[in-house]
Amino acid sequence: DAKTTQPPSMDCAEGRAANLPCNHSTISGNEYVYWYRQIHSQGPQYIIHGLKNNETNEMASLIITEDRKSSTLILPHATLRDTAVYYCIYGSGNTGKLIFGQGTTLQVKP
Amino acid sequence: KAGVTQTPRYLIKTRGQQVTLSCSPISGHRSVSWYQQTPGQGLQFLFEYFSETQRNKGNFPGRFSGRQFSNSRSEMNVSTLELGDSALYLCASSLARNYEQYFGPGTRLTVT
Numbered sequence: 001d002a003k004t005t006q007p008p009s010m011d012c013a014e015g016r017a018a019n020l021p022c023n024h025s026t027i028s029g030n031e032y033v034y035w036y037r038q039i040h041s042q043g044p045q046y047i048i049h050g051l052k053n054n055e056t057n058e059m060a061s062l063i064i065t066e067d068r069k070s071s072t073l074i075l076p077h078a079t080l081r082d083t084a085v086y087y088c089i090y091g092s093g094n095t096g097k098l099i100f101g102q103g104t105t106l107q108v109k110p
Numbered sequence: 111k112a113g114v115t116q117t118p119r120y121l122i123k124t125r126g127q128q129v130t131l132s133c134s135p136i137s138g139h140r141s142v143s144w145y146q147q148t149p150g151q152g153l154q155f156l157f158e159y160f161s162e163t164q165r166n167k168g169n170f171p172g173r174f175s176g177r178q179f180s181n182s183r184s185e186m187n188v189s190t191l192e193l194g195d196s197a198l199y200l201c202a203s204s205l206a207r208n209y210e211q212y213f214g215p216g217t218r219l220t221v222t
Contacts, residue, residue, distance in 0.1 A: 043213030
Protein backbone atom coordinates (compact mmCIF):
# COMPACT_ATOMS: atom_id res chain seq x y z
CA ASP A 1 0.00 0.00 0.00
CA ALA A 2 1.11 3.53 -0.75
CA LYS A 3 2.70 5.44 2.10
CA THR A 4 3.13 9.13 2.67
CA THR A 5 5.11 10.87 5.40
CA GLN A 6 3.74 13.95 7.11
CA PRO A 7 4.77 15.76 10.29
CA PRO A 8 2.39 14.78 13.09
CA SER A 9 1.59 18.36 14.08
CA MET A 10 2.09 21.98 13.11
CA ASP A 11 1.06 25.36 14.43
CA CYS A 12 0.18 28.42 12.42
CA ALA A 13 -0.78 31.96 13.41
CA GLU A 14 -4.19 33.14 12.28
CA GLY A 15 -3.96 35.15 9.07
CA ARG A 16 -0.62 33.69 8.09
CA ALA A 17 0.01 31.09 5.42
CA ALA A 18 0.06 27.47 6.53
CA ASN A 19 2.45 25.26 4.59
CA LEU A 20 1.91 21.55 5.11
CA PRO A 21 4.57 19.23 3.66
CA CYS A 22 4.15 15.66 2.46
CA ASN A 23 6.70 13.14 1.28
CA HIS A 24 5.56 10.57 -1.27
CA SER A 25 8.83 9.29 -2.63
CA THR A 26 7.40 6.04 -4.07
CA ILE A 27 4.67 7.67 -6.12
CA SER A 28 4.30 6.43 -9.69
CA GLY A 29 4.15 8.65 -12.72
CA ASN A 30 0.41 8.42 -13.24
CA GLU A 31 -0.71 8.63 -9.62
CA TYR A 32 -2.37 11.77 -8.34
CA VAL A 33 -1.68 13.35 -4.97
CA TYR A 34 -4.84 14.15 -3.02
CA TRP A 35 -5.29 16.28 0.06
CA TYR A 36 -8.16 15.94 2.49
CA ARG A 37 -8.81 17.39 5.89
CA GLN A 38 -10.95 16.29 8.79
CA ILE A 39 -12.34 18.66 11.35
CA HIS A 40 -13.04 16.95 14.63
CA SER A 41 -15.74 14.26 14.37
CA GLN A 42 -16.79 15.27 10.86
CA GLY A 43 -16.28 13.37 7.62
CA PRO A 44 -13.07 14.17 5.71
CA GLN A 45 -13.32 17.05 3.28
CA TYR A 46 -11.68 17.01 -0.14
CA ILE A 47 -9.32 19.96 -0.62
CA ILE A 48 -7.33 19.61 -3.81
CA HIS A 49 -5.43 17.16 -5.98
CA GLY A 50 -2.70 17.28 -8.61
CA LEU A 51 -0.49 15.19 -10.87
CA LYS A 52 2.60 17.21 -11.71
CA ASN A 53 1.63 20.83 -12.17
CA ASN A 54 0.89 23.19 -9.32
CA GLU A 55 -2.80 23.58 -8.64
CA THR A 56 -4.91 26.24 -6.97
CA ASN A 57 -8.56 26.40 -6.01
CA GLU A 58 -10.65 28.50 -3.68
CA MET A 59 -9.43 26.59 -0.65
CA ALA A 60 -5.73 26.04 -1.18
CA SER A 61 -2.72 25.71 -3.44
CA LEU A 62 -0.78 22.54 -4.10
CA ILE A 63 2.89 22.68 -4.99
CA ILE A 64 4.39 19.44 -6.33
CA THR A 65 8.14 19.13 -6.74
CA GLU A 66 9.51 18.41 -10.19
CA ASP A 67 10.53 14.87 -9.24
CA ARG A 68 7.05 14.40 -7.70
CA LYS A 69 8.52 12.91 -4.54
CA SER A 70 7.00 15.55 -2.30
CA SER A 71 4.34 18.23 -2.21
CA THR A 72 3.19 21.14 -0.07
CA LEU A 73 -0.34 22.20 0.65
CA ILE A 74 -0.66 25.93 1.19
CA LEU A 75 -3.54 27.59 3.00
CA PRO A 76 -2.83 31.22 2.12
CA HIS A 77 -4.57 32.93 5.05
CA ALA A 78 -5.26 30.43 7.78
CA THR A 79 -8.26 30.97 10.03
CA LEU A 80 -9.27 29.27 13.26
CA ARG A 81 -11.72 27.16 11.24
CA ASP A 82 -8.78 25.61 9.38
CA THR A 83 -7.74 23.77 12.54
CA ALA A 84 -8.02 20.13 11.47
CA VAL A 85 -6.12 16.97 10.60
CA TYR A 86 -4.74 17.18 7.07
CA TYR A 87 -4.16 14.02 5.06
CA CYS A 88 -1.94 13.65 2.01
CA ILE A 89 -2.88 10.58 -0.04
CA TYR A 90 -1.87 8.87 -3.24
CA GLY A 91 -1.64 5.49 -4.78
CA SER A 92 -5.13 4.16 -5.04
CA GLY A 93 -4.61 3.52 -8.73
CA ASN A 94 -7.76 3.26 -10.77
CA THR A 95 -9.84 2.46 -7.70
CA GLY A 96 -11.96 4.15 -5.09
CA LYS A 97 -9.68 3.07 -2.28
CA LEU A 98 -8.03 5.83 -0.26
CA ILE A 99 -5.25 4.87 2.13
CA PHE A 100 -5.09 7.32 4.99
CA GLY A 101 -1.98 7.77 7.10
CA GLN A 102 -1.90 9.59 10.42
CA GLY A 103 -1.95 13.03 8.80
CA THR A 104 -0.82 16.38 10.19
CA THR A 105 -2.77 18.05 12.95
CA LEU A 106 -2.75 21.75 12.13
CA GLN A 107 -3.52 24.07 15.01
CA VAL A 108 -4.28 27.64 13.97
CA LYS A 109 -3.74 30.01 16.87
CA PRO A 110 -5.13 33.53 17.34
CA LYS B 111 -26.36 19.90 -4.99
CA ALA B 112 -27.03 17.88 -1.86
CA GLY B 113 -24.05 16.19 -0.24
CA VAL B 114 -23.57 12.61 0.82
CA THR B 115 -26.10 11.57 3.42
CA GLN B 116 -25.78 8.76 5.91
CA THR B 117 -28.41 7.26 8.13
CA PRO B 118 -28.68 6.83 10.98
CA ARG B 119 -26.22 9.33 12.42
CA TYR B 120 -25.96 7.57 15.77
CA LEU B 121 -26.63 3.98 16.75
CA ILE B 122 -26.25 1.93 19.89
CA LYS B 123 -26.26 -1.84 19.57
CA THR B 124 -25.54 -4.80 21.81
CA ARG B 125 -22.80 -7.34 21.21
CA GLY B 126 -23.98 -10.13 18.93
CA GLN B 127 -26.57 -8.05 17.14
CA GLN B 128 -26.33 -6.97 13.53
CA VAL B 129 -26.60 -3.51 12.03
CA THR B 130 -27.27 -1.97 8.62
CA LEU B 131 -26.01 1.48 7.70
CA SER B 132 -27.20 3.45 4.71
CA CYS B 133 -25.46 5.87 2.38
CA SER B 134 -26.96 8.08 -0.33
CA PRO B 135 -24.30 9.46 -2.67
CA ILE B 136 -24.25 12.82 -4.38
CA SER B 137 -26.58 12.80 -7.37
CA GLY B 138 -24.74 11.50 -10.42
CA HIS B 139 -21.98 9.82 -8.45
CA ARG B 140 -21.58 6.14 -9.24
CA SER B 141 -18.79 5.07 -6.93
CA VAL B 142 -19.27 4.58 -3.21
CA SER B 143 -16.57 3.68 -0.71
CA TRP B 144 -16.87 2.88 2.98
CA TYR B 145 -14.36 3.54 5.74
CA GLN B 146 -14.10 2.78 9.42
CA GLN B 147 -12.50 5.28 11.78
CA THR B 148 -11.37 4.40 15.29
CA PRO B 149 -8.99 6.25 17.64
CA GLY B 150 -6.53 3.37 17.56
CA GLN B 151 -6.49 2.47 13.86
CA GLY B 152 -7.40 5.74 12.22
CA LEU B 153 -9.27 5.75 8.92
CA GLN B 154 -9.36 2.33 7.28
CA PHE B 155 -10.83 1.36 3.95
CA LEU B 156 -13.67 -1.16 4.11
CA PHE B 157 -14.90 -1.61 0.56
CA GLU B 158 -15.71 0.12 -2.70
CA TYR B 159 -18.71 -0.28 -4.96
CA PHE B 160 -19.10 0.81 -8.54
CA SER B 161 -21.99 -0.10 -10.83
CA GLU B 162 -23.51 -2.34 -8.15
CA THR B 163 -20.36 -4.45 -7.93
CA GLN B 164 -17.85 -4.63 -5.13
CA ARG B 165 -14.56 -3.62 -6.74
CA ASN B 166 -12.25 -3.57 -3.77
CA LYS B 167 -12.26 -4.83 -0.21
CA GLY B 168 -10.15 -3.88 2.76
CA ASN B 169 -8.74 -6.18 5.39
CA PHE B 170 -11.87 -6.76 7.44
CA PRO B 171 -13.58 -10.01 8.44
CA GLY B 172 -16.50 -11.43 6.53
CA ARG B 173 -18.90 -10.05 9.14
CA PHE B 174 -18.59 -6.79 7.25
CA SER B 175 -20.51 -6.75 3.99
CA GLY B 176 -22.16 -4.27 1.71
CA ARG B 177 -24.07 -3.74 -1.43
CA GLN B 178 -24.95 -1.05 -3.93
CA PHE B 179 -28.27 -0.52 -5.60
CA SER B 180 -29.06 0.55 -9.15
CA ASN B 181 -29.56 4.15 -8.00
CA SER B 182 -26.02 4.06 -6.50
CA ARG B 183 -27.27 4.11 -2.93
CA SER B 184 -25.29 1.76 -0.74
CA GLU B 185 -25.68 -0.14 2.47
CA MET B 186 -23.19 -1.84 4.70
CA ASN B 187 -23.99 -4.56 7.17
CA VAL B 188 -22.10 -5.79 10.18
CA SER B 189 -23.23 -9.06 11.68
CA THR B 190 -22.45 -10.49 15.11
CA LEU B 191 -21.28 -7.17 16.46
CA GLU B 192 -18.23 -7.03 18.69
CA LEU B 193 -17.17 -4.30 21.09
CA GLY B 194 -14.30 -3.46 18.75
CA ASP B 195 -16.75 -2.56 16.00
CA SER B 196 -17.56 0.65 17.84
CA ALA B 197 -16.43 3.32 15.41
CA LEU B 198 -17.37 6.12 13.07
CA TYR B 199 -18.41 4.62 9.74
CA LEU B 200 -17.91 6.93 6.81
CA CYS B 201 -19.26 6.71 3.32
CA ALA B 202 -17.76 8.60 0.39
CA SER B 203 -18.98 9.03 -3.15
CA SER B 204 -17.28 10.05 -6.37
CA LEU B 205 -18.25 10.46 -10.00
CA ALA B 206 -16.31 7.36 -10.91
CA ARG B 207 -13.36 5.38 -9.64
CA ASN B 208 -10.17 7.37 -9.08
CA TYR B 209 -11.98 10.69 -8.82
CA GLU B 210 -11.95 12.82 -5.70
CA GLN B 211 -14.25 11.48 -3.01
CA TYR B 212 -16.81 13.41 -1.03
CA PHE B 213 -17.55 12.14 2.43
CA GLY B 214 -20.74 12.03 4.42
CA PRO B 215 -20.97 12.99 8.09
CA GLY B 216 -20.67 9.38 9.21
CA THR B 217 -22.63 7.02 11.42
CA ARG B 218 -21.36 6.74 14.99
CA LEU B 219 -21.87 3.12 16.08
CA THR B 220 -21.49 2.18 19.71
CA VAL B 221 -21.52 -1.51 20.66
CA THR B 222 -22.19 -2.29 24.31
